[in-house]
Amino acid sequence: MKWLNIKKAGVLVAALLFTAAASYAQEKVSDSIAKLDSLPVTDSITVSVKDYRAGWGKLIPKYGKLQYAGNMGFLSIGGGYDYGVNKQWETDIFLGFLPHYSTSKNKITLTVKQNYIPWKLDINNRWMVEPLTTGMYLNTIFSDDFWISEPDKYPNSYYAFSTRIRINVFLGQRITYKFKPETHKYFKSVTAYYEVSTNDIYVLSAFNNAYLKPKDYLALSIGIKVQVF
Amino acid sequence: MFRKLLFIIPALLLLCTACDMFDAHPYDGQITGEKGINAKNIARIQEATAGKTTIKFAMMGDSQRYYDETEEFVHKLNERNDIDFVIHSGDLTDFGATNEFMWMRDIMNGLKVPYVALLGNHDCLANGQEVFNTIYGTENFSFMAGNIKFVCLNTNALEFDYSKPVPDFNFIQQTLNEQTPNHEKTIFAMHVRPYSEQFNNNIAWVFQDVIKRFPGLQFCLNGHDHQIQVDDLFNDGVIYYGSANMEKKSYLVFTVTPDNNYTYEVVEY
Numbered sequence: 001m002k003w004l005n006i007k008k009a010g011v012l013v014a015a016l017l018f019t020a021a022a023s024y025a026q027e028k029v030s031d032s033i034a035k036l037d038s039l040p041v042t043d044s045i046t047v048s049v050k051d052y053r054a055g056w057g058k059l060i061p062k063y064g065k066l067q068y069a070g071n072m073g074f075l076s077i078g079g080g081y082d083y084g085v086n087k088q089w090e091t092d093i094f095l096g097f098l099p100h101y102s103t104s105k106n107k108i109t110l111t112v113k114q115n116y117i118p119w120k121l122d123i124n125n126r127w128m129v130e131p132l133t134t135g136m137y138l139n140t141i142f143s144d145d146f147w148i149s150e151p152d153k154y155p156n157s158y159y160a161f162s163t164r165i166r167i168n169v170f171l172g173q174r175i176t177y178k179f180k181p182e183t184h185k186y187f188k189s190v191t192a193y194y195e196v197s198t199n200d201i202y203v204l205s206a207f208n209n210a211y212l213k214p215k216d217y218l219a220l221s222i223g224i225k226v227q228v229f
Numbered sequence: 230m231f232r233k234l235l236f237i238i239p240a241l242l243l244l245c246t247a248c249d250m251f252d253a254h255p256y257d258g259q260i261t262g263e264k265g266i267n268a269k270n271i272a273r274i275q276e277a278t279a280g281k282t283t284i285k286f287a288m289m290g291d292s293q294r295y296y297d298e299t300e301e302f303v304h305k306l307n308e309r310n311d312i313d314f315v316i317h318s319g320d321l322t323d324f325g326a327t328n329e330f331m332w333m334r335d336i337m338n339g340l341k342v343p344y345v346a347l348l349g350n351h352d353c354l355a356n357g358q359e360v361f362n363t364i365y366g367t368e369n370f371s372f373m374a375g376n377i378k379f380v381c382l383n384t385n386a387l388e389f390d391y392s393k394p395v396p397d398f399n400f401i402q403q404t405l406n407e408q409t410p411n412h413e414k415t416i417f418a419m420h421v422r423p424y425s426e427q428f429n430n431n432i433a434w435v436f437q438d439v440i441k442r443f444p445g446l447q448f449c450l451n452g453h454d455h456q457i458q459v460d461d462l463f464n465d466g467v468i469y470y471g472s473a474n475m476e477k478k479s480y481l482v483f484t485v486t487p488d489n490n491y492t493y494e495v496v497e498y
Contacts, residue, residue, distance in 0.1 A: 069251035096254075103258035103359040141256065146355050153387060155426060161324065163355040166255060201255055201324045204294070205332075211296035216332065219252040 062229040065092055070197050070221025071168055072111040072139045073098050080113075090115040098141070105143065113137035117174070130174040133193065139166045161201070170197035174225075191225040255326040256355045260363055262331060263338065267366040270343035274314045274374050277343075281375040282487035285311055287496075289481070290318030290420070290452030291474030292333060293351055298475040303339045305498040312482070313374060314342050316381075318452030318472055319349025319420030325357025330364055345372070347381050349420045349452065350427050353388040369400040376413040377485060380404055380443070384419040384451075386429035395429060401439055414485065415443035422451035422469045423462055437463045447491055450481075457481070457495055 061079030068075055073096020080092035096109035115135040122128050140148075146164035172195030179187055202217040253259060278284060287306060292299040306312060317337065322329035330352075337344055348368040352361050361368065368383035386395040396419070417440055423433035440446060448468045451458070457479065458471030470493060473479045478498050485491040 069253055071252050071254055074253040074257075098254050098257055101253075101258040102260045102363040103356045107254075109254065139254075141254070143356075146256070153390070159351075159354065163256070163325065199255060201326055202328075205296075205323070205329065209294070209296040211300050211336065212332065215250055216328065218250065220250040 060229065063090075063225050063227045065094070065223055065225045067094065067221055067223035069219065070170070070195060070223075071166065071199055071219050072096050072137060072221075073109040076109070076111060078111070078113075086120060088117050090117065092137075096139075108142045109139055110142070111137050111139045126178055126180075128176040128178065128189075130176070130191075130193075133172040133174055133195065134170065136167065136169045137197075139168060139199075140164055166199045166201070168197050168199040170195040170221075172196065186228065188227040188229075191227070192222070193225065194220065194222045196220055252328075255324070255328065258327050258356055258360055258363075260327065260331065260360065263334065264363050265366055266334065266338075266364060267345045267370060270314070270345055271370070271372040273343040274345075274372060278313055278374040281313075283484065284375045284377055285313055285482065285484045286374070287312050287315045287480050287482050288318060288418075288450050288470070288472050289315065289475065290347070290472045291320040291349070291455055292317065292336075293320045293323035293329070293349075293474075295475035296332060296336060298478055299333065299336050300339070301478070301498065302475060302480060303336060306480075307339070307341050312342050315340055315344035316379070316418055316450065317344055317346040318418060318450060319347040319385075320351045320452060320474075321346060321349065321361075322352050322354075322357060325352060325354030325360075327360050330357070330360045334364055345370075345379075345381065347418060347420050347452075348383045348385065350385040350388050353385055369397050371404050371407075373409060373412065375485075376411045377447070378404075378409060378412045378415050378443070380415060380417050380440075382417065382419045384421045384423075384425075384429075385427050387427045396432075396436060398439065405439075405443060412444055414445035414447050414489075415440075416447050416450065416485075417443075418450040420451065421453040422449065422458075422471065425451075425453060427453065434463065437465070437467070441465070441467065445489070447485060448483075 062081050064077070064079045066075070066077050072094060076094040076096035078092050078094030080090055082090045092111075092113040092115065094111040094113065096111060098107040098109055100106045113135065114137070115133055117130050117133050119132060120128055120130055141164055148162050148164045150159050172193055174191050174193040176189050176191040178189040197219050198217050206212045206217040249261070289302060306315065321333040337346070346365045348358065348361050352358065358368070369381065371378055371380045373379075380401070382396050382401070384396050389395050421427040423436060424430055440449070446467060448470060451469055451471045454471050455474040455477070456471065457473050458469065460469050460471075461467065462469050470481060472481050480496050481493055482496055483491060483493045
């Protein structure tokens with residue numbers, strides 16, 4: 001019953017946001033490249049230093065993220081890169097911490113996450129809403145008890161899945177606050193997000209089973225993103 | 230409208246927190262709800278069957294990913310009142326994931342009669358065994374039902390790479406040496422039977438030799454092969470009865486009677 005209410009409320013919120021999406025035109029201006037190009041270039045040494053930073057600077061993550069839960073660790077910290085005309089793509093890498101709970105060892109996880117953010121809606125010049133985020137992430141766990149493909153001791157296709165690699169898909173929403181550039185030198189903006197996700201083994205489990213309900217096979221996560229570049 | 234959203238979204242999140250949906254990982258080993266089930270249920274079985282000479286029990290297993298079918302089994306079994314207890318022969322889970330153990334536990338806990346669960350090979354995947362040990366207890370255990378000693382063993386040797394003795398002859402020997410009052414008959418239960426690809430087949434006949442030293446050995450029970458089996462594996466009169474998986478919607482009922490006899494039936498639901 002509780003879940004039904006949440007689902008109804010969720011659908012309502014999503015519908016409201018999609019309606020808003022259709023009526024708002026928006027553009028995202030990224031001016032860091034333009035700024036760099038407009039730097040005064042006086043001699044060949046400066047030119048080479050500038051080129052070097054532009055080249056290697058690309059490897060520095062543009063933002064940091066901190067995520068709680070979502071089947072990729074209790075708490076995950078990572079960074080990533082946004083790209084595309086409207087910065088609609090984001091690729092993240094996370095390291096996650098998984099406490100031992102009822103098992104004997106704490107574990108570390110690694111996650112590669114691909115996000116797609118089709119719409120960015122400015123509420124005013126400080127606040128922005130992204131009504132839909134979606135994507136997938138691959139998660140691996142560092143532990144000897146897990147394997148990527150089953151060891152040779154098993155007959156062929158004995159288990160036919162990997163205990164170590166999980167494929168997750170998600171839907172979510174975000175809200176962003178843009179700092180005033182004159183007061184915040186290092187951070188451009190901060191974003192809070194939540195996601196609803198599931199993974200391959202939960203989908204397989206839910207298949208053909210009315211017993212499993214969305215609260216069983218769906219997971220919730222929340223996170224923060226801090227934009228630096 | 231957007232200002233309202235600022236309040237609606239956090240409110241939704243708070244609501245969802247209540248439904249326990251912030252999952253850390255499918256293999257996180259984060260167990261909520263009942264733990265140590267086998268020990269508690271064994272106490273119930275021993276108390277309820279004390280002094281009885283006719284014991285009637287049900288045997289099923291391999292319920293992995295068959296949640297609906299297992300739930301139906303629980304309803305059907307609850308409709309009868311002639312069963313003393315239930316043995317789950319293992320493979321509670323398909324992937325060894327923590328939530329799978331809890332989902333299956335919550336279904337099986339719906340049984341009115343007590344049940345015990347054995348460790349299946351799928352339950353050993355990743356850190357599944359640690360979760361099994363927390364929710365159910367040790368993988369080798371024994372209990373008395375009337376004058377029958379049930380010896381439940383981990384026989385999934387392929388999962389353990391010689392890091393553990395499987396089957397554990399020390400445990401079997403200790404159980405044999407116990408001077409249990411009224412121990413007149415013995416029944417063995419295991420997930421995989423000898424000569425299965427999981428069993429340590431080098432010692433299959435040794436295993437058979439040792440279990441025959443137990444007083445009044447009646448028969449052996451196994452799961453794993455997902456079909457009903459009735460086989461005299463060693464041509465020595467000791468029958469191995471295998472239960473089908475839950476997909477087949479059937480279970481076995483054994484009635485052990487005082488005249489040193491027993492009957493079994495396959496119940497389809």
